[in-house]
Amino acid sequence: MTGWLIHNEYLQSGKFKEMEERFVQEADKAGVTLICMSNTKVMAVLAGGDSWRSDPFPDFALFLDKDILLALYLEGREIPVFNSAHAIEICDSKAKTHLALWNDRLPMPKTISAPMTYANIGYTNLNFLEKVENEISYPLIIKESYGPFGRQVYFIPDREKMIQKTKELQGKSFVYQEYIESSHGRDIRLQVVGGKVVAAMLRTNDSDFRANITNGGKMISYQPSSKQCELACRACQATGAEFAGVDLLFDKEDRMLVCEVNSNAHFINLEQCTGVNIAAAILYDILDLMG
Numbered sequence: 001m002t003g004w005l006i007h008n009e010y011l012q013s014g015k016f017k018e019m020e021e022r023f024v025q026e027a028d029k030a031g032v033t034l035i036c037m038s039n040t041k042v043m044a045v046l047a048g049g050d051s052w053r054s055d056p057f058p059d060f061a062l063f064l065d066k067d068i069l070l071a072l073y074l075e076g077r078e079i080p081v082f083n084s085a086h087a088i089e090i091c092d093s094k095a096k097t098h099l100a101l102w103n104d105r106l107p108m109p110k111t112i113s114a115p116m117t118y119a120n121i122g123y124t125n126l127n128f129l130e131k132v133e134n135e136i137s138y139p140l141i142i143k144e145s146y147g148p149f150g151r152q153v154y155f156i157p158d159r160e161k162m163i164q165k166t167k168e169l170q171g172k173s174f175v176y177q178e179y180i181e182s183s184h185g186r187d188i189r190l191q192v193v194g195g196k197v198v199a200a201m202l203r204t205n206d207s208d209f210r211a212n213i214t215n216g217g218k219m220i221s222y223q224p225s226s227k228q229c230e231l232a233c234r235a236c237q238a239t240g241a242e243f244a245g246v247d248l249l250f251d252k253e254d255r256m257l258v259c260e261v262n263s264n265a266h267f268i269n270l271e272q273c274t275g276v277n278i279a280a281a282i283l284y285d286i287l288d289l290m291g
């Protein structure tokens, strides 16, 4: 069995390298040949057409990248891609994730996608803000659709900030979202693999509403309830993710709301926190699916 482990040529920081190394280690143990390929190299192989094929195609691709077009090319060549191009596309966008969760009636903070405009035109009026304000009261959250580690998630206390951020983001995809005060600086990250939660941690941050570890959050291993596990698995189903890191928020009654589904989750922190071998869980799930 041979797989391609696909990463992005231009994202070479420690975090990303570590993930690759973990998968290669586990593949070695499982007797699977996992060949590290960058998206640029794979695109060259595919775009070269059959006559150009120097590397034989793999049995599967483990896709650590978000180059969705490339994932679609691979699927077009009937190479099974994990996660699928569809799942990566949905999870990569917080707006598309919301739509997928909403279609399945899963609980999440009230969310409204900003209307689309063109970058070179922007919003020539902001009349729609009144409608957003009727649905979601201040303070609220604005999230850019694309962006990890809590970096593009903003706390909006009032109308002035709302107008300022809306103007700043015009032309990009973003959402307005209800602020869940009961989950301020606190959430749970559940790692789902093949319809099961394999590891979970509680993340807390005393100095920021965002609990991301990269943003200074602290982590502690967590024993999720069966309801929490079921919700995380349903969120994966809704987005089509075979495996994902699902973030859940606590509402006032400590019931859970889906915050987001990360098809390309970084699990090194979670492995260190819980001692669970997540790389192996993902790899063996793929091998199972491949028969």
Ligand SMILES: Nc1ncnc2c1ncn2[C@@H]1O[C@H](COP(=O)(O)OP(=O)(O)O)[C@@H](O)[C@H]1O
Binding pocket: 109, 141, 143, 147, 148, 149, 150, 151, 152, 153, 177, 178, 179, 180, 181, 183, 184, 185, 186, 187, 209, 210, 211, 212, 247, 249, 259, 260
């Ligand atoms: N609606 C919300 N209310 C309160 N806190 C939130 C809300 N949405 C996100 N957060 C906090 O911000 C963090 C980052 O948000 P998230 O949507 O997961 O984006 P990212 O992809 O940047 O991690 C979450 O882990 C959570 O702690």
Ligand SMILES: [Mg+2]
Binding pocket: 149, 150, 212, 247, 260
């Ligand atoms: Mg998150």
